[in-house]
Amino acid sequence: MLDFTLTPEQTELKLKAREFALKHVLPVAAYYDEIDETPLYVLKKAFESGLTNGEIPKEYGGKGYGVTEGVIITEEIAAACPGIATSLFDNSLGMEPLILSENEHAKQKYLPKIANEFKLIAFATSEPMMGSDVSGIRCSATKDGEDYILNGTKYWVTNGGIADYFSIFATVDPKSQHEGICAFLVEKNQEGVIIGKSIPKLGQRCSNTSGIHFNNVRVPKENVLAPPGEGFVLAMKTFSRTRSAIGAFAVGAARSALEYALEYAKKRRAFGTKISNFQAISFKLAEMYQKVETSRLLVWKASWEADNGMDPTVSASIAKFYATEAALEVVNEALQIFGGYGYTKMYPIEKLYRDIRLYRIYEGTSEIQRMIVSGYVLNAYQAVMPALDDLPLHREKDPAEVDLTEDKNSTAWRCQICGHVHYGEEAPEQCPYCFFPKASFKKSS
Numbered sequence: 001m002l003d004f005t006l007t008p009e010q011t012e013l014k015l016k017a018r019e020f021a022l023k024h025v026l027p028v029a030a031y032y033d034e035i036d037e038t039p040l041y042v043l044k045k046a047f048e049s050g051l052t053n054g055e056i057p058k059e060y061g062g063k064g065y066g067v068t069e070g071v072i073i074t075e076e077i078a079a080a081c082p083g084i085a086t087s088l089f090d091n092s093l094g095m096e097p098l099i100l101s102e103n104e105h106a107k108q109k110y111l112p113k114i115a116n117e118f119k120l121i122a123f124a125t126s127e128p129m130m131g132s133d134v135s136g137i138r139c140s141a142t143k144d145g146e147d148y149i150l151n152g153t154k155y156w157v158t159n160g161g162i163a164d165y166f167s168i169f170a171t172v173d174p175k176s177q178h179e180g181i182c183a184f185l186v187e188k189n190q191e192g193v194i195i196g197k198s199i200p201k202l203g204q205r206c207s208n209t210s211g212i213h214f215n216n217v218r219v220p221k222e223n224v225l226a227p228p229g230e231g232f233v234l235a236m237k238t239f240s241r242t243r244s245a246i247g248a249f250a251v252g253a254a255r256s257a258l259e260y261a262l263e264y265a266k267k268r269r270a271f272g273t274k275i276s277n278f279q280a281i282s283f284k285l286a287e288m289y290q291k292v293e294t295s296r297l298l299v300w301k302a303s304w305e306a307d308n309g310m311d312p313t314v315s316a317s318i319a320k321f322y323a324t325e326a327a328l329e330v331v332n333e334a335l336q337i338f339g340g341y342g343y344t345k346m347y348p349i350e351k352l353y354r355d356i357r358l359y360r361i362y363e364g365t366s367e368i369q370r371m372i373v374s375g376y377v378l379n380a381y382q383a384v385m386p387a388l389d390d391l392p393l394h395r396e397k398d399p400a401e402v403d404l405t406e407d408k409n410s411t412a413w414r415c416q417i418c419g420h421v422h423y424g425e426e427a428p429e430q431c432p433y434c435f436f437p438k439a440s441f442k443k444s445s
């Protein structure tokens with residue numbers, strides 16, 4: 001059964017997240033953007049309000065929410081501040097390798113703590129020299145007895161400067177690419193963990209991003225989330241469950257850009273009338289709304305697949321690259337509708353513009369999502385239509401009236417070069433269109 005309605009619990013969650021966003025996120029967003037800092041107390045308040053870490057399974061003290069509940073909350077928070085939303089929901093990304101891992105000891109140790117105390121957990125595959133190519137990780141993990149010793153640098157770590165724990169992806173041998181990759185849970189206070197300075201950014205300045213350096217950091221075997229050879233798959237499985245949330249960030253932020261532009265267009269006057277009366281403006285608003293609605297549908301579909309035991313990889317990629325690119329188009333048009341004021345810090349559009357720009361980059365760039373989806377359509381997509389060679393193209397006789405299988409002169413021969421269909425007992429000596437010889441014709445079924 002197809003149903004787009006939220007359950008009463010999901011609706012309640014949406015309204016709760018919306019209220020939190022309007023009361024605690026929106027009022028502080030501009031200030032923290034200006035000073036380039038993460039308002040940690042807002043993250044704590046969101047935790048205390050039960051708006052974070054929802055996906056921790058019930059057996060580890062969590063709520064056992066699905067991906068769908070996560071994207072519902074995410075849209076609301078991102079509508080108020082994409083940066084704070086990124087830092088708030090970074091725990092979902094950081095925790096996912098732990099939840100997916102088979103390391104029961106680590107789950108028992110860390111998940112209840114994250115559920116019950118205010119603990120931040122960050123995620124790190126990226127490094128100064130690589131991001132898209134996860135198989136190219138260089139941070140090294142050297143086996144020492146049953147422990148591993150980490151050396152190297154992870155970069156672009158969201159909440160890297162404020163997190164308590166890290167899901168770290170490293171390699172036992174950079175040359176062996178995917179096969180060498182492993183994953184570990186590392187604590188901030190472990191000897192040899194060095195946190196870099198906060199990286200200054202164009203947007204999402206309310207979200208801390210830092211590098212982390214590991215100098216002979218000893219990780220006990222109890223903290224191995226994926227042994228060598230299983231880390232790459234763990235990272236990919238993580239992304240397939242978290243990418244729809246990036247789409248949800250985009251939906252929330254684009255929705256706000258649309259709302260601000262709508263209000264402005266209905267008030268601003270030019271040539272003796274409201275600018276919303278110009279078709280050039282109202283059609284922009286229509287397309288902006290269309291993009292927000294379409295994006296949300298894709299995000300919900302990917303989440304629904306994840307929550308119903310399907311592999312959401314392709315849908316999550318589609319949702320991510322569609323919604324994040326659509327959001328950039330929406331905020332770009334919103335800025336246009338605001339005219340010169342859109343380009344100033346007096347209105348919220350310029351911040352949204354800077355914040356939204358990031359969505360096409362993190363958790364797999366738009367180019368990487370296109371690689372995933374093109375790989376699927378080229379190699380795994382099951383076509384419904386017959387192959388071109390077998391396509392019935394009867395133009396000379398009506399197949400409903402003549403039994404073509406009985407009529408020898410109705411045998412169809414298709415030129416495999418230009419597609420011309422010849423009817424007759426035999427193929428022609430030469431194609432009358434492209435002049436290729438008889439051998440280029442194939443009997444069509």
Ligand SMILES: Cc1cc2nc3c(=O)[nH]c(=O)nc-3n(C[C@H](O)[C@H](O)[C@H](O)COP(=O)(O)OP(=O)(O)OC[C@H]3O[C@@H](n4cnc5c(N)ncnc54)[C@H](O)[C@@H]3O)c2cc1C
Pocket residue numbers: 122123124125126129130131132133155156157158159201204209358361362363364365366367368371
């Ligand atoms: C603010 C911020 C927060 C982030 N948070 C995190 C985090 O918490 N954890 C984490 O691990 N990472 C994080 N990242 C890193 C992010 O995931 C990477 O920046 C992203 O994956 C791209 O990697 P890169 O920057 O190394 O670009 P590169 O991989 O060097 O790519 C450069 C360009 O080449 C393109 N490209 C690369 N390969 C191909 C290809 N095969 N075909 C076509 N085009 C290609 C890319 O799409 C891009 O346009 C964050 C980044 C930012 C900016």
